[in-house]
Amino acid sequence: MLHRRMLLAVAGIAALIAPWEAAAQKTIKVGYPMILSGPGALFGEPALKGAQMYVDEINAAGGVLGRKFELIPRDTKGNADEAVRVSRELILKDNVDFLVGTLTSAEGPAVSTIAKENKIVFIAPIPKTDQLTAKANLHPYVFRSASNTTIEGRTAAEIVAKWGLKKIATISPDYAYGQDVTKAFVEHLKKIKPDTEIVDQQWPKLGEADYTPFINAQMAKKPDAVFSSLWGGHFLTFAKQAKPLGYFDAVKYNFIGAGEAASIESARTMGADYPVGIWGNSYDVNNWPGGPPAHKTYIDKLRTYTKQENPSSWPVTGYVAMQFLAEAIKKAGSTDSDKVAKALTGLSIDTPIGKQTLREKDHQANRGQFWGKTVNDPKLGHATMQEVLYIDPAPFMD
Template sequence: MTRGIVAAVAAVLFAAVAAPSQAQGTIRIGELNSYKAQPAFLEPYRKGWELALDEVNAAGGVLGRKLEVVSRDDNGNPGDAVRVAEELVSREGVALLTGTYLSNTGLAVTDFAKQRKVFFLAAEPLTDKITWQNGNRYTFRLRPNTYMQAAMLAPEAAKLKKKRWALVYPNYEYGQSAVATFKAMLKQLQPDVEFVAEQAPPLGRIEAGAVVQALADAKPDAIFNVLFAADLSKFVREGNTRQLFKGREVVSLLTGEPEYLEPLKDEAPTGWIVTGYPYYAITTPEHKAFHDAYVRKYKEPPRLGSVVGYATIRSIAEGIRAANSTDPEKLIAAFRGLAVTTPFGRISYRAIDHQSTMGAYVGRTRLVDSKGVMTDFTYIDGARVLPDDAEVRKLRPAE
């Protein structure tokens, strides 16, 4: 046998032996997020997806293969997010992308997914544009967007029958989107409403004293707040000091999330109408199973970020299983209408706009044992507050 024939036979035998090994390789998921910039939400988020990953892999993985998450930090910067996404796809060979926290980084990766034709499940960014104005076939989103959460809060705001409203929000895509939607919805429900003041400090750089004083000077009857994280803490503390909230109703996006409410301790606001996550009082079977597993693993209760991280990996596992593939086009087809069980119950990803029907809890804040909690809360199914197909077609570009 000649040397060439021997080499050829050896190559064939090697390929035959290697093929099963390659087929059993892990399914790599590229995950990027602002871990350093937003640790309050994203440390629990990481724990949530790690728990889901452990559970999926302990049950045999997906399609007979284990899932592997390759995670990178995007520094809360859109340019860095695109660079990291490219690295994950080109160098790490991931099958799909997920993650992002800030709306501007989420939009940057949404566009990247479109350009590179890679599947992207946006976990946390809330701007409407991700699934509507800037939506594309490769991008899906888990969390209820600003439109959905504003639609949950606007009816509660209208019931207050307050005429003069002030607005405060971080001056970037998320804040701008949330306030624009809230104003439009409240105006529709209460035509005589007036918006008498707006304060839009840069994200993470609020001058709380000046902001609070400007709002107080406008003498509003009520306030709509969209601040979160450190900005929220500074705003609440300064507002308490200057008695901005005394005798005024406050409606506030995200403030009921324990990541932002609990650090305020005995300074936590009381009586605010908020969206959030009362993990200590949800008794549904799906939530109890998640809560107990999370506490067993981490010896601490979950946060909303934990739910988002967990539901993200669960969604990806179900999507790959339904597609029987990691091919982007097959994943798109599988995710359109995909149903997933999450700690908040059963959700689905709408075919019309790729938005999930995950909802949120709406209630009032209260101080209990020097800790802010949510009381009188109700879970609002996201499907109830999403626009119909005809409206979505006006909002979302045709594919």
């Protein structure tokens, strides 16, 4: 009997609370699948931080449509299957209204299919594979505020073309990202500078521990310049082995590293071992002399938010993605995914890195990256970009 009475009481209380709860629950829930453990967490954590900072900012200003944002992060462990699993859970259990997130080029397309199935808007802030928004995979709910391999490879080609060098070599990890970005680089360079000669292409496996044979073999082909897409710890290992072998001297530092080789993270970790003088790119820089005032404001806020004088270059990825979502909800006047998806298509917004547009054609942002030649910064105690170049990729996107 006691059981039954207790049940009744609980049901009664629940009935009383329910409408109340519904009112309090009117937050806009955003699921954020991201790598939060394992090697990729080095980038996933700050990417989450950027999104969180934007959410805190907009909530402090009253939210959107009078509702506050609630960010629900989930660890994908850098695994596409796990990303799919947590995304499903976010949709079914946590009842999120939108998905923003994923980091690798395996996770992005996998979660995109979940978004399509559930008719939920999904914005990818980091995955670069062209496949994500290629014709065969595009659907009304997927958007990418990240750069992509076509943009990254072609931008590098635009820079290298200006060097006026003929014999070009490449070294890239042998998997989807490395292959795609290298292909984009080579094809675009040959198009804008037809006398280009690709003298050597090295494909070490992803996670190679000993690059020496590849370095020697490449040096033997005597290239004038090199394009690389070794990223993170891979670039670090490569550069530490290449520098004492005289590799960078041999190409006279005509070396351009895609895959964020000039990011604050890489420069800081390597310290004096950094091959200063090479070119590289980064998602963000903490000092952008020619940049818009909005960027300076953003970096100042980020410094306060992270309590770091020289914060990571990754928060901007999450920040801009959340910004797109909030602006689209505002424009749609609704949190209905169909309406928000319509609002996102072709949407232009002002971000810390300038005007960004999600193209109608393929839902891809004209997201460029920062590129520059590196110099030693005695104040920081490590390498940094000398002249920061933000190249708008719009003119050479397909």
